[in-house]
Amino acid sequence: MIDFKQYEVWFVTGSQHLYGPRTLEQVADHSREIAAFLNISTHIPVKVIFKPVLTTPEAIRELCLEANSTRDCVGLITWMHTFSPAKMWIAGLSLLKKPFLHLHTQYNREIPWSEIDMNFMNLNQAAHGDREFGFIGSRMRLNRKVVVGHWQDDGVQADIGIWVRAACAWADSQGGKVARFGDNMRDVAVTEGDKVEAQIRLGYDVYGYGVGDLVKSVNQATEVEVDQMVQAYLDEYDVSPGLMPTGGKHPALREGARIEVGMRNFLAAGNFMAFTTTFEDLHGLAQLPGLAVQRLMRDGYGFGAEGDWKTAALVRAMKVMSAGLPGGVSFMEDYTYHFSASGDKVLGAHMLEICESIAANKPKLEILPLSIGGKADPLRLIFEANTGPAVGASLVDMGQRFRLIVNKVDVVPIDEPLPKLPVARALWLPRPNLKTAAAAWIYAGGAHHTSFSYSVSAEHLQDFANMAGIEFLLIDENTQLEDFREKLRWNEMYYHLAKGL
Ligand code: MN
Numbered sequence: 001m002i003d004f005k006q007y008e009v010w011f012v013t014g015s016q017h018l019y020g021p022r023t024l025e026q027v028a029d030h031s032r033e034i035a036a037f038l039n040i041s042t043h044i045p046v047k048v049i050f051k052p053v054l055t056t057p058e059a060i061r062e063l064c065l066e067a068n069s070t071r072d073c074v075g076l077i078t079w080m081h082t083f084s085p086a087k088m089w090i091a092g093l094s095l096l097k098k099p100f101l102h103l104h105t106q107y108n109r110e111i112p113w114s115e116i117d118m119n120f121m122n123l124n125q126a127a128h129g130d131r132e133f134g135f136i137g138s139r140m141r142l143n144r145k146v147v148v149g150h151w152q153d154d155g156v157q158a159d160i161g162i163w164v165r166a167a168c169a170w171a172d173s174q175g176g177k178v179a180r181f182g183d184n185m186r187d188v189a190v191t192e193g194d195k196v197e198a199q200i201r202l203g204y205d206v207y208g209y210g211v212g213d214l215v216k217s218v219n220q221a222t223e224v225e226v227d228q229m230v231q232a233y234l235d236e237y238d239v240s241p242g243l244m245p246t247g248g249k250h251p252a253l254r255e256g257a258r259i260e261v262g263m264r265n266f267l268a269a270g271n272f273m274a275f276t277t278t279f280e281d282l283h284g285l286a287q288l289p290g291l292a293v294q295r296l297m298r299d300g301y302g303f304g305a306e307g308d309w310k311t312a313a314l315v316r317a318m319k320v321m322s323a324g325l326p327g328g329v330s331f332m333e334d335y336t337y338h339f340s341a342s343g344d345k346v347l348g349a350h351m352l353e354i355c356e357s358i359a360a361n362k363p364k365l366e367i368l369p370l371s372i373g374g375k376a377d378p379l380r381l382i383f384e385a386n387t388g389p390a391v392g393a394s395l396v397d398m399g400q401r402f403r404l405i406v407n408k409v410d411v412v413p414i415d416e417p418l419p420k421l422p423v424a425r426a427l428w429l430p431r432p433n434l435k436t437a438a439a440a441w442i443y444a445g446g447a448h449h450t451s452f453s454y455s456v457s458a459e460h461l462q463d464f465a466n467m468a469g470i471e472f473l474l475i476d477e478n479t480q481l482e483d484f485r486e487k488l489r490w491n492e493m494y495y496h497l498a499k500g501l
Contacts, residue, residue, distance in 0.1 A: 014054050032050045043161030103151070175204070193396075274301055329355065354381075414427050
């Protein structure tokens with residue numbers, strides 16, 4: 001359900017008429033070559049479209065308006081091959097609604113020492129042309145990403161690719177729809193928030209439904225649809241004997257399949273990108289949806305439990321950022337600690353809803369009692385998560401602003417088997433260590449729910465936060481607690497004053 005083929009970024013070069021037509025032709029040729037190179041770069045998952053070199057305020061304004069109204073254009077890559085007087089850019093940039101990346105590069109990699117003359121100098125002058133363009137971006141207080149280096153360098157392409165993925169998630173978020181089945185869990189604070197402000201700031205709309213609307217869709221599932229879903233379960237998972245067609249609990253498997261069919265049909269019909277459930281509101285559903293949620297996340301839907309719409313939308317954004325990359329993205333919760341000599345660890349899990357995209361092994365499909373909710377035993381996939389570096393991200397509403405908090409972690413193998421733990425799980429060491437990371441997270445007000453990923457990096461999330469103009473806080477191997485607390489205090493001041501900047 002996530003397809004980058006629809007998206008494109010525009011490669012936009014600025015110049016002026018001072019240099020004469022021959023130089024401008026060369027500028028255009030070089031830009032075309034760079035755009036074509038980036039278009040086939042494996043780091044950049046969308047089309048890179050060359051746009052004619054801009055040399056007048058009118059042309060710049062027209063291009064920015066065209067970008068705003070082109071749905072599939074997720075952003076601009078701008079580059080000043082020569083000098084492009086930046087007052088020409090004010091009208092266009094003040095109208096531009098799409099994210100932009102300022103690529104500070106030069107067509108020629110190295111100085112041709114024995115041949116360099118003033119013609120070369122006048123053509124290859126991004127070193128100062130881009131500074132003029134940079135000034136106007138800063139003078140206008142515009143959010144943008146600056147990437148520096150030769151355009152053929154792998155690192156430059158990688159940085160552009162990260163930004164492009166964030167821009168795709170940003171485009172997906174604009175007008176995106178989140179469905180909530182039931183309200184937030186009663187009395188919980190961090191899963192609440194200002195949905196109007198979220199829509200203004202992040203672009204997505206949150207729609208509430210009574211669980212009865214979902215039940216209606218579940219009841220409308222046909223026997224053929226349920227049969228097909230049951231067959232998919234049998235094909236894809238290590239199904240416990242009781243749930244097999246010959247087993248005594250097979251009717252519960254069919255009931256779980258019916259719930260998944262109903263949820264899928266509901267979400268597809270409403271063109272939703274993410275959804276929430278809550279165990280406090282399940283009237284008419286036989287089980288808390290576990291398996292269905294795990295599989296819907298695998299297919300690209302965002303999800304938040306207990307009505308957590310902010311995390312649902314964040315999981316979806318990270319699903320988009322990571323599309324096509326190895327790894328995975330899941331809803332997650334910091335559940336239990338392991339304080340030990342081998343390093344203090346976090347066991348992450350949830351009641352049921354961990355996405356199988358992060359599974360290290362073929363999931364086991366089980367039916368087991370749930371100690372809360374008071375419903376029939378729910379189906380769930382049980383597995384160990386992949387090991388390796390990952391991030392946990394949390395979006396919280398601080399009242400005056402949204403704050404995105406990211407912790408880099410290292411997922412490690414479990415110390416010993418967990419034969420009695422009936423849920424999917426991941427065990428990790430937070431960076432720099434639990435003592436600092438958890439204190440920083442708590443001082444920052446980070447939630448117990450996160451969006452957890454092996455394929456999305458802190459850089460993807462930072463680019464996304466910049467596009468949204470929201471606060472971004474990173475907890476990683478370099479975090480020092482007192483510096484971090486000082487940053488929290490400064491940010492309180494900055495975001496208060498920034499409204500007047
Ligand atoms: Mn929870």
